[in-house]
Amino acid sequence: MKQWKCTVCGYVHTGPEAPDKCPVCGADKSMFVEVTASDAVPEQAPVTGAKEVSARLPASSVITRLINKLHAHPITVHIPNGVIPVTVLFLAVAILYKSDSFAAASFYNLTVVLLAMPVVLFTGYVEWNTKYQGSLSLFFITKISCGIVVFISAVVLFAWRAMDSNVTTGPDRYLFFLLHLIMLAAAAIAGHLGAKLVFKD
Secondary structure: OOEEEEOOOOOEEEOOOOOOEOOOOOOEHHHEEEEOHHHOOOOOOOOOOHHHHHHHOOOOOHHHHHHHHOOHHHHHHHHHHHHHHHHHHHHHHHHHHOOHHHHHHHHHHHHHHHHHHHHHHHHHHHHHHHOOOOOOOHHHHHHHHHHHHHHHHHHHHHHHHHHOOOOOOOOOHHHHHHHHHHHHHHHHHHHHHHHHHHOOO
């Protein structure tokens, strides 16, 4: 049986012909190449390793090489993905019990998210351009859009809280909480899509 490799994400499909779309990253059928017998790999195994990625990068791009070699994006993205749920939880407690201490704790966690997001977006951009060839499939458009939503939400919420320290007890507290939920949802979707790239099965 023939095997076909997605040249964007490395997914391997077994069948008489390549699928119309990659089930992992959504790349078009034209992005698949047939795997020869000598290169055959187990179905769905990732085939793009750090050495292969590094070999395609410009020799002068030391930062780009390090970002890919050290897996900087998967590492940094765990900061907002881990901190945002805590931020939302603390905010919910602050609103429910009118607690200034939980409101402050939520704001401090939000600050960590805001500081982490530029690094997350930059490393994600580098990885997308080098490892995934800048593919503009719906999969990557969604993932990138969610990352931008998280960043913009963090900026807006930080500025709002900085200008109105009593927002968690004021009339706009539920709208403030809703924006936190939108940020959380966007982070969750981006995280889910990222996991699909890592765990292709």
